[in-house]
Amino acid sequence: MKESAIVLLSGGIDSVTTLYYANQQYELYALTFDYGQKHKYELELAKYHTRHLNAKEHLIVTIQSEIFKKTALVDKNLKVPENRTIDDEIPITYVPARNLLFLSYGVAFAESRDIKHIFIGANALDYSGYPDCRPEFISSFEKTANLGTKMGVLGNTLKIHAPLINKKKFEIIKLGLELGVDYSLTSSCYQADSQGKPCLKCDSCQIRIKGFKELGIEDPLIKKFNLLF
Amino acid sequence: MKESAIVLLSGGIDSVTTLYYANQQYELYALTFDYGQKHKYELELAKYHTRHLNAKEHLIVTIQSEIFKKTALVDKNLKVPENRTIDDEIPITYVPARNLLFLSYGVAFAESRDIKHIFIGANALDYSGYPDCRPEFISSFEKTANLGTKMGVLGNTLKIHAPLINKKKFEIIKLGLELGVDYSLTSSCYQADSQGKPCLKCDSCQIRIKGFKELGIEDPLIKKFNLLF
Numbered sequence: 001m002k003e004s005a006i007v008l009l010s011g012g013i014d015s016v017t018t019l020y021y022a023n024q025q026y027e028l029y030a031l032t033f034d035y036g037q038k039h040k041y042e043l044e045l046a047k048y049h050t051r052h053l054n055a056k057e058h059l060i061v062t063i064q065s066e067i068f069k070k071t072a073l074v075d076k077n078l079k080v081p082e083n084r085t086i087d088d089e090i091p092i093t094y095v096p097a098r099n100l101l102f103l104s105y106g107v108a109f110a111e112s113r114d115i116k117h118i119f120i121g122a123n124a125l126d127y128s129g130y131p132d133c134r135p136e137f138i139s140s141f142e143k144t145a146n147l148g149t150k151m152g153v154l155g156n157t158l159k160i161h162a163p164l165i166n167k168k169k170f171e172i173i174k175l176g177l178e179l180g181v182d183y184s185l186t187s188s189c190y191q192a193d194s195q196g197k198p199c200l201k202c203d204s205c206q207i208r209i210k211g212f213k214e215l216g217i218e219d220p221l222i223k224k225f226n227l228l229f
Numbered sequence: 230m231k232e233s234a235i236v237l238l239s240g241g242i243d244s245v246t247t248l249y250y251a252n253q254q255y256e257l258y259a260l261t262f263d264y265g266q267k268h269k270y271e272l273e274l275a276k277y278h279t280r281h282l283n284a285k286e287h288l289i290v291t292i293q294s295e296i297f298k299k300t301a302l303v304d305k306n307l308k309v310p311e312n313r314t315i316d317d318e319i320p321i322t323y324v325p326a327r328n329l330l331f332l333s334y335g336v337a338f339a340e341s342r343d344i345k346h347i348f349i350g351a352n353a354l355d356y357s358g359y360p361d362c363r364p365e366f367i368s369s370f371e372k373t374a375n376l377g378t379k380m381g382v383l384g385n386t387l388k389i390h391a392p393l394i395n396k397k398k399f400e401i402i403k404l405g406l407e408l409g410v411d412y413s414l415t416s417s418c419y420q421a422d423s424q425g426k427p428c429l430k431c432d433s434c435q436i437r438i439k440g441f442k443e444l445g446i447e448d449p450l451i452k453k454f455n456l457l458f
Contacts, residue, residue, distance in 0.1 A: 059295060066288060067334065069341035090379045096340035097333060100377045104326060104333040105296065111325035112298035132377035140376050144369040148329045148361040150319045 002027045004056070005117035005161070006110050008102050011045030011187045013208060014121030014164055017176035019049055021163050022119045024179070028055040031109055033102055035095070036065025036074045041196045042187050049185070057113075061105055071095045073190055080190045082201035090129050091203060093190055099132035100141065107145045107158060116151070119161045126169035126211060128203045138162050169211030184220035197225045231256045233285070234346035234390070235339050237331050240274030240416045242437060243350030243393055246405035248278055250392050251348045253408070257284040258344065260334055264324070265294025265303045270425045271416050278414070286342075290334055300324045302419055309419045311430035319358050320432060322419055328361035329370065336374045336387060345380070348390045355398035355440060357432045367391050398440030413449035426454045 005026035007019045010033070022028060032046040043060060050058035065074055072078040072092045081091060099122060106118040122133040131137060142160040146152030164172050173183065188208040189198035198205050198221060212219040221227065234255035236248045239262070251257060261275040272289060279287035294303055301307040301321045310320060328351060335347040351362040360366060371389040375381030393401050405412065417437040418427035427434050427450060441448040450456065 059293070061293060061296070062291075064288070064290060067290070067337050067341065071341070090382075094379055097337035097374070097378050100374060101330075101333040101337050104330040108296050108324075108326035108330050112296065112300075131379060131382045134376070137373065137377040140369075140373040144366065144373045145326070145329060147363070147369050148366040149326050150323055150360060153319075153360045 003117065004029060004113070004115045005119055006031060006106050006115055007119040008033075008106055008121070009046045009050065009058075010121075011042030011049075012121070012204070013169070013172060013176070013183065013186050013188055013211070014123050016045070016049055016121075016186050017172050017179070017181055018119050018121040018164060019053065020176060020179040020181050022117075022161070023053050026117060028053055029109070029113065029115065030055050030058040031102070031105055032058065032060050033063055033105070034060055035063040035068065035098075038073060038076075038080070039187065039190055039192045041192050041194060045185055045187055045196070059109070063101065068095055080199075080202050082199065084203060084206075086128060086203055086206065088129055090131065093128060093203060094130055097132070099130075099137070103141055103145070103160065107149060110158065111149050111151050116156065117159050117161060119163070121164055122162045123164045123167065123169075123172065125166060126207050128207075133165075135162070135165050138165065168214070169207055170214035173211050173215050182220070184224050198227075200227065232346065233258060233342070233344045234348055235260060235335050235344055236348040237262075237335055237350070238275045238279065238287075240271030240278075240414075241350070241433070242398070242401060242405070242412065242415050242417055242440070243352050245274070245278055245350075245415050246401050246408070246410055247348050247350040247393060248282065249405060249408040249410050251346075251390070252282050255346060257282055258338070258342065259284050259287040260331070260338055261287065261289050262292055262331055262334070263289055264292040264297065264327075267302060267305075267309070268416065268419055268421045270421050270423060274414055274416055274425070288338070292330065297324055309428075309431045311428065313432060313435075315357060315432055315435065317358055319360065322357060322432060323359055326361070328359075328366070332370055332374070332389065336378060339387065340378050340380050345385065346388050346390060348392070350393055351391045352393045352396065352398075352401065354395060355436050357436075362394075364391070364394050367394065397443070398436055399443035402440050402444050411449070413453050427456075429456065
């Protein structure tokens with residue numbers, strides 16, 4: 001019998017690819033978060049992929065948006081930066097402690113179901129410099145989770161998997177295509193409209209465009225939305 | 230001007246005492262969690278104390294109860310153990326990864342408001358052996374939170390305070406009385422009724438009874454509910 005794993009799933013390239021990656025070996029469970037993000041369209045895409053892969057359970061978790069302040073991904077008064085040069089600075093699209101909170105939900109959900117494997121699509125190469133996407137955070141979190149859970153102290157160790165953490169975006173897309181991901185059913189844009197149409201200007205769109213370009217193939221969203229570059 | 234601090238607050242002896250402790254030095258913010266616990270009466274007590282101390286913000290955070298399974302604090306089909314001998318075993322009242330999740334909410338809330346201090350009433354002496362109440366978990370969490378947040382990586386270090394972690398229950402009550410806590414407005418019972426009347430039989434009631442006994446004073450809940458021992 002297959003072991004089970006929980007995947008933290010948005011509708012973006014990284015987490016969807018991670019879902020298909022985990023599906024090779026594990027029975028799938030997924031958690032998707034509705035935290036007041038502007039790009040709420042991703043929730044529908046997450047539902048599509050868990051249905052497509054017959055996940056055993058997919059829970060949409062609501063996190064009250066009042067928690068988060070000073071982030072352009074949630075606050076309607078803060079504009080998502082466009083055509084920004086991506087440098088070492090942590091941009092205003094950073095959501096305070098997002099992956100810490102998402103992973104902690106993953107651990108509570110996992111331990112409640114006797115599941116030891118948690119997958120996250122965090123990526124620390126083609127990214128916006130978010131501290132909670134770095135390998136040192138992920139491994140420290142794993143250690144903390146094992147100290148703070150019954151599973152952990154009884155030696156039934158929780159494992160946090162971040163299989164994409166050291167991959168370039170084009171490598172992630174290449175991997176996903178091999179695993180059968182339909183990238184026309186993913187959304188990366190921080191301010192996608194209600195149909196999922198991307199702005200092509202935010203950091204996340206820029207990183208996506210670069211990834212497809214480096215791989216030498218056309219992003220299927222271009223045809224889908226009849227986009228011009 | 231006073232610095233600000235966030236207190237993770239239920240309506241129990243430990244977190245209420247922690248709130249009054251933090252109030253000596255900090256402007257108060259508080260987070261209280263509604264996670265489907267049977268003893269929901271505590272939420273009203275938490276509201277009383279934050280109003281009494283003029284907390285700047287008190288948010289009741291809802292965590293979907295579907296997250297948690299196999300815990301007698303949430304699952305109505307699992308009975309809270311009564312008259313149990315408290316030993317080294319982690320009992321069925323353990324809630325998977327509860328403090329990990331509560332602290333992570335604390336960090337997201339704190340960083341969103343530029344607050345560096347988070348207080349938790351965790352206690353590892355007179356307790357039920359929950360792994361997420363131990364000092365090694367708290368200090369590992371603090372390290373992880375600083376690795377996974379913008380505040381942390383910019384050197385504006387988050388500090389997790391657990392001032393009661395090495396105190397006996399009677400010492401906590403003694404401290405709280407000095408700080409003006411009205412313990413008739415606290416609730417410890419895992420299965421308190423909708424008016425807050427305790428069962429006197431669960432671990433948490435037993436630990437409370439022992440604490441007041443060791444201090445040599447009467448628990449004000451005895452008069453309030455006309456209880457017989």
